[in-house]
Amino acid sequence: AQRVTQPEKLLSVFKGAPVELKCNYSYSGSPELFWYVQYSRQRLQLLLRHISRESIKGFTADLNKGETSFHLKKPFAQEEDSAMYYCASPGGSNYKLTFGKGTLLTVNP
Amino acid sequence: DAGVTQSPTHLIKTRGQHVTLRCSPISGHKSVSWYQQVLGQGPQFIFQYYEKEERGRGNFPDRFSARQFPNYSSELNVNALLLGDSALYLCASSILGGPGELFFGEGSRLTVL
Numbered sequence: 263a264q265r266v267t268q269p270e271k272l273l274s275v276f277k278g279a280p281v282e283l284k285c286n287y288s289y290s291g292s293p294e295l296f297w298y299v300q301y302s303r304q305r306l307q308l309l310l311r312h313i314s315r316e317s318i319k320g321f322t323a324d325l326n327k328g329e330t331s332f333h334l335k336k337p338f339a340q341e342e343d344s345a346m347y348y349c350a351s352p353g354g355s356n357y358k359l360t361f362g363k364g365t366l367l368t369v370n371p
Numbered sequence: 372d373a374g375v376t377q378s379p380t381h382l383i384k385t386r387g388q389h390v391t392l393r394c395s396p397i398s399g400h401k402s403v404s405w406y407q408q409v410l411g412q413g414p415q416f417i418f419q420y421y422e423k424e425e426r427g428r429g430n431f432p433d434r435f436s437a438r439q440f441p442n443y444s445s446e447l448n449v450n451a452l453l454l455g456d457s458a459l460y461l462c463a464s465s466i467l468g469g470p471g472e473l474f475f476g477e478g479s480r481l482t483v484l
Contacts, residue, residue: 266413294470305374306414306461306475348413352470357427358404359470361413 264289264353268362275339276370283334283365285323285349295332296359297323298348306348309334319343339369373398375476377462383482384452392447392479396464402426403445404473405437406461414461420445421468449481457483 265288275281287293299309310318312325312332323334332349346366350359376395384390396403402421406414416429420439434450443464449456459480463473 296472305477308472311472350413355427356469357419357421358416358429359414359473360416361406363411363413 264351264355264360266349266351266360266362268347268349268365270365271363272366272368274368274370277341278338281336281339281343281367281369283347283349283367285332285334285362287330287332287349287351287353289330289351289353291354293325293327293330293332294352295323295325296350297321297332297334298350298361300346300348301342302345309347339367341369341371343367344369375462375464375474377460377476377479379479380477381480381482383484385484386452386454388452388483389448389450390452390481392449392460392462392481394445394447394462394464394476396443396445396462397474400464400466400474401443402465402468403439403443404463404465405445405447406463407431408459408461408478410458417447417460419468426468452483454483457481 267286295312297309300306348364349362404419405417408414418437419427423439439445459478461478462476
């Protein structure tokens, strides 16, 4: 079964520091991968997807098939980046997403 | 803007009771998915409906059922509630049925006593 692993439940950094949220997946085919974010008192929303190769709010994520990883990175964290981040993938499914357990990022002033 | 709306936002039930949760997708979206989120976990897939047909079902017992109406709104029904059904139930809509960008509602928080 498809698994998405986020090894860190909590991550705390200072404003201006680099941040990396880790995500590993188990699907052996060509993966689609997403990062979703939930800010305080807001609904879960898409941050970025690997297929678009965009940088959103300064965040990027590179798919590394060799390491089966899709880590989310930002060179200079801001306080407004504090949120819960979820990595997700459909695996081989064409109708569902499998989510990781999430990482709570706190950016301290 | 008119995002995905869910009702009720909070509800409390007792074991053995039945619950119906409702979801209205974004206008123009034909697919609705339901996810269960238990505290400390990521959302877990329950159902997806596209054009009123069930396209997929997650690893949930038959006590869970859903349907989609001609206006693309959806209901999730859970019978014979157990304490372990306490969770946030999220509805998400998308334009097509694929597992692409999902637009989530704020969820219905179910507490089973």
